[in-house]
Amino acid sequence: MIKLYGMGVSYNVEKVRYCLNYLNLEYDWVQTNPLQGENQNAEYLAICPTGKIPGIEIDGFRLFESNAINRYLARKERSSIYPQDNKSLATMEAWMDYVSIHVAQAINRVMFNRVMAPMVGEKVDQESLRVGLSFLDKYFPVLEKQLSKNNFLVSNEFTLADINLLAVLDPCELIQVSVAQYPNIAKWRRGLKNQAFYQKCYKDYTQFVQEIMAAKAA
Ligand SMILES: N[C@@H](CCC(=O)N[C@@H](CS)C(=O)NCC(=O)O)C(=O)O
16 A cells, blocks of 8 residues: 655655556555645654655655655566666666756746745745746756657656656746747647646646645635
8 A cells, every 4th residue: 555645736746646647556645734734743754754745655665755756666666667777777867866956946946936935925035036047048958959859858768757857847837937938848748748647636737736825825
């Protein structure tokens, strides 16, 4: 039995849900909301000592960090989304790192300042926002070039690196960041968002988050 802890608004949690769905793994969805401190109680910290979502429990084995969880799941299922060949695997890891270390951090800056800070009443840091946007202007062309070579990030095979990038880009519309000027990113993203593993989570991430935010404000 798999238990996934987190809430759907978090793209790190969605990343794990996409992977679980892709691998056709059933799971119990344990709603854990950081805005209500549910990530800091002793029960959750025993699953995820860092207090971040997602956390996962699989037949008593506990794990945290979305990329580590996805690697574990894909390896366990011996899925092709985790390449067997050492060089393909290394290339996939390089793209996963690039997305998590660079692209995600830039997205996080924009998301914090355009969505989170206004929502929780924190000061908007205009300089951090500017830096985040300027980083994205550097990183999107890199991704665009890579996706012009193959159907997917690593090769013509779909891998965990694609799941990582897909989830990290989920907030784009919400944070008013457009990839429309990058035709290969836009096409790759459209294709994946139409697939069952994505649609099983929701039809539209932006609408889903906006509904949650509206419900909170009401
Ligand atoms: N590197 C972590 C990041 C997880 C993360 O930042 N989760 C956020 C939600 S997206 C969280 O738990 N925030 C609540 C907090 O830090 O208290 C992963 O990939 O799992």
